[in-house]
Amino acid sequence: MRLIVENRFALFGLVALALLALFGVAFVIRPVNAELGVSEPDTVRPDLAARVCPAPHESSDDADSSVAAFAPRVSRDDEGELRAVPLAEVDEGGAGAQTLGEELTEPGRVWRTDTGDATRPTALHAEGALASGLDSAQTTVSDDAITEVRCAAPSIGTWFALPGADDPDDVDLETLTVHLANPEDFRATVSVDIYTMEGPSYSPESRGIHLGPGESTELDVTELIQNTGSLGVHVRTSTGRVAASLLAEHSSGNSDWVPPTRSPDEEHVIPGVPGGEGTRRLFVAAPGDEPVEARVRVVTEEPNDTDDEPLVLNVPPAASSWLTLESALSEAPGTVVVEADGPVVAGVIAEAVDGKKVVETAYTAAVDPLTGPLDTTAVIPDMPEDIDMELVLGALDEDARVVATPIAADGSMGDAVRAEVAAGTTHVLGTDTDGWGVPSGADPEDGYAVRLELLEGSGPVYAARVLRSGDALSVLPVTPAPVSVQLPVVRNSMTGIVP
Template sequence: MKRAPLTLAAAAAALAALTGMAALTAPDGTAATGAAPAAARRPVERSALVCPSPSGSDIAETAYTAVTPAGGARGVGGQGAARLVGATKEQKQVLELKEAGKPVGATASGAEAPALTGTADGALAPGWTAQQTTKVSVGQARGLLGLACTPPGTDFWFPGTATSQGRQDYVHLTNADDSPAVVDIELFGPEGRAKTEQGSGENIRVGPRSSVRVLLSTLTSEQLPDVTTHVTTRSGRVGASAQVMEDGVGADWLPASADPAGSLVLPGIPADATSVRLIAHAPGEEDADLRIKLAGPGGSISPAGSEQLHVKGGMTASLDLKDVTRGEPGSLVLTPADPGKSVPVVAAVRVVRGTGAKQELGFVPAAGPVGARATNADNRTDQGATTLSLTAVGTDAKVRVTASAGTQGGEPASQEYTVKAGTTMAAVPPPVPGGGGKGPYALTVETLSGGPVHAARTLSLPHEGILFFTVQPLTDDRGTVSVPEASQDLTVLDDDRNRTGRE
């Protein structure tokens, strides 16, 4: 027993000597000052994405495109790998990315195309992005259904779903992991949580590397035209997306809204929208009063007769904004009516282009800003097919937009834009690959100064007199993470000595 204090003291002294040596031989050649260095931004070294099963239609034609933006992996060793595989036991590979800055593509036909899961590591992880775009020519699901594949998570909000007659809305749940996930689905209408059969929507099991599709109208007997769907996991994590099919109007994916917040931006409402319907939900118990503004090319305006929306706590509210854009592209900006009272909400807009039998449906969810960099993987060189909307909130902003090479060659091309505060700029058309590039290409938006900037890409493909379209927001790709720098703390050794003495 008498030897123990001596041994611990000796160990402490040796550790102190080693710590001092580490300080003297720090990589940057400087001695430690005792102050902890600031956290540094480092490229991520692994990314995961999930894509839902694209369609239940036998005539569906789906294009997959994936890309990692060039120049985002400085300091990451190795070439890396990025693959998308079927979310099935066989895990059949669908596409493989081999080089940053050069997108790759694949196609699938019919109703048997599975959900996909994938990972990217090494130099191909920072900013890895994938997109699936599906065209269905006829039937209830006809239209252009586009979706950016998403990282798996545990909590998702989908304002804009429905359980009413004429709508078939599904939530797709895809498990990318090797262990099962257990999921709950809640529905919230204008009177609060929808009545469901006991146990309905609870404990939904999603097996390892598999996908489950849930028809929302089977969870409740209530016919609700405006519903907010909340997806949470009890265990594990999943990718979640909502698919909407509306009789006589069209179909599209509804991505999850940005996390609940007091102020939201819904970017990229097309200039020729004939119907715009806002759906919002306040997840907590407090009511939210929202001021509504449309940020257009000339500035921000309050839509006449639709300046505010009251959302009761725990309930879903909606507002028909009709043809609010009136021939000019815009983004909805929601802020607290009382700046001193900010209540978190989630929101999305249902957008219709065309009239009568030539209508087509799309959705624009509330979305986060571009941040340092954001990418959309699937854009087309056909004239007018791709348009990009840029909205500056708060201050003027300068951004760089880069078109990658196409999947069939070409060279990247860039252009810079200055977006005035409170306005939406429609970059028509955005840059396209140089050098005769062909095939789908990626668009990357980088914030150079000012901001924040919110962006969305609209893809429009005419079909037999109907303008099929889909809108995808571009949000921060989180290609970097904050990594704290380690520093020496010799007080730990002092504590060890004091504790040893007390023993």
């Protein structure tokens, strides 16, 4: 034995022999363990899901807030469970024991609970059929403002793009707050990276934030954005996962939840830029180490002229920049397409004005399209009472066909409305102009959901929901809510055990 240890060649031979024996055993038993891997692509229905809505930010005493959720029914045998609990603050530790609202056990119905008095984030936990195709959102409505935020799924990374605190046209922020929540059963460690026009900005407080199971916290990052007109914000974890939301409070007095945008990529599509007067501005951040040139074009209700030159935006490395879109949009609703020569993130701000006074702001962000074969459906879980709604649909290279179906709280369906979107255009489908909305016989106070379905043979479509009430304005980018998700091929691959 001593001879083997001292002889490096003998030791190497023993290691090689052991590895050969290990792979030999694996080769022999692999037919027996076929169920442990997937030898070809397959799909599965998720049976567990978690979502978190931050505590509502009410700008006035007359504001009403509620959280709504919806998961479509696929078969008559579908059953599951959806429940909601308040999360605790960091210094209290642990999730609250109180259940919010009634538990839902049947998909195809709208779940809703009042959060007007909530001071903590609301965590939704879904099992069985209520976990597949689930979407949820929180809406706050007052006499002069509408804010809404999609309840976030816990993730290892979330991106946002928005203005900074130093803007020449009064789009600037007064306060920027990152809301973090850990709805899971294990600890998470979070850091927040900010990309300004001058480069990265961070502080010791934005690094290594610890959140135990069921804990939540808020991080004020206003001091990190004082001297810039454009921002990219990245919330990332080194351990665990968190649900992240971003609240922007403007110097004009308006407050808005900034929707998360797609992770860095060379192509992005931002739907739902509302029509009307006021600032329309694109923000682009490049987190890499190289400068990026982004080419921007706007798709409106009229087909684009192929001879039009795209707008060009140059972004420094690990920094951000912005571009005004008012001239390109000409007050029409639109879809923004960003094509860059390096990875970027992107978002858009829109203002509603009364004369020269800014009365409301809203954000939209890049999303994935509704497209085949799996991402053909989407859910808008909460349609507030007595507020005009528009679906802003954008198609790029192919014609798209979409059906929108309103669904009452009890699961009854209203009249479906079909929309045809020509390639290279943006189409607006509105409740006030197209004669659809609350299903017949349903109580408007209970709210309703809308399910979007891409028809067979349709090209991809990008969607957002716009709410209007007087001067109040809000935009919610619509993301696919597939009932089934793709499983990767992991047979005979280390990706089966190594992420």
